Amino acid sequence: TTKGRLVRIGLVDRVNRATWAEFLRELPGTPRVVVGDGHGAVRNAVQDVWKGQPEFVRCVYHWRLNLEEQIKYDLVFLTGKLSKHPAVAEHEIWGSCRRAFSSPDSWREFKQEVAEVVADHPRSSALGWIAGYDDEINTQLTAAPTRPGPQSTGPLEQDIQRVRERFVAEQLESALYH
Numbered sequence: 001t002t003k004g005r006l007v008r009i010g011l012v013d014r015v016n017r018a019t020w021a022e023f024l025r026e027l028p029g030t031p032r033v034v035v036g037d038g039h040g041a042v043r044n045a046v047q048d049v050w051k052g053q054p055e056f057v058r059c060v061y062h063w064r065l066n067l068e069e070q071i072k073y074d075l076v077f078l079t080g081k082l083s084k085h086p087a088v089a090e091h092e093i094w095g096s097c098r099r100a101f102s103s104p105d106s107w108r109e110f111k112q113e114v115a116e117v118v119a120d121h122p123r124s125s126a127l128g129w130i131a132g133y134d135d136e137i138n139t140q141l142t143a144a145p146t147r148p149g150p151q152s153t154g155p156l157e158q159d160i161q162r163v164r165e166r167f168v169a170e171q172l173e174s175a176l177y178h
Contacts, residue, residue, distance in 0.1 A: 061154030
């Protein structure tokens, strides 16, 4: 545990409801909040293991990553440029996207900005994504100040990535020498 928060990392061959349930059953006690990337297997395993006791919270870091992909697609379409081109990579919307999940007001302002930026896109991916998650995001951001713990796994992502890289390196070494 770190500062009253339980952190555990595990490696599995397949990510599914059963492997998540096994992972969760090994944790001591019942958490008050579970933060996850929104994958259905995680949500279902939380329900299986704890029967709805902990609140499941979508990770705002993963929400932002998913939304950024939709925005990138729209900007590439609108500009006719590759994603690394400054017209896409340095667009002002990226700063707003980073702030979007900090409060209901930030989210509302961000949605308006996206609507203005992609107004000329006949089938905006970002607007479709926002419409699909808007109610859930508003509910979560409104409740965030009363919820214990972080709303994101983002601060852990560098550590998780290092574990992944080390695991892959060890698997490659093992395959080469055994």
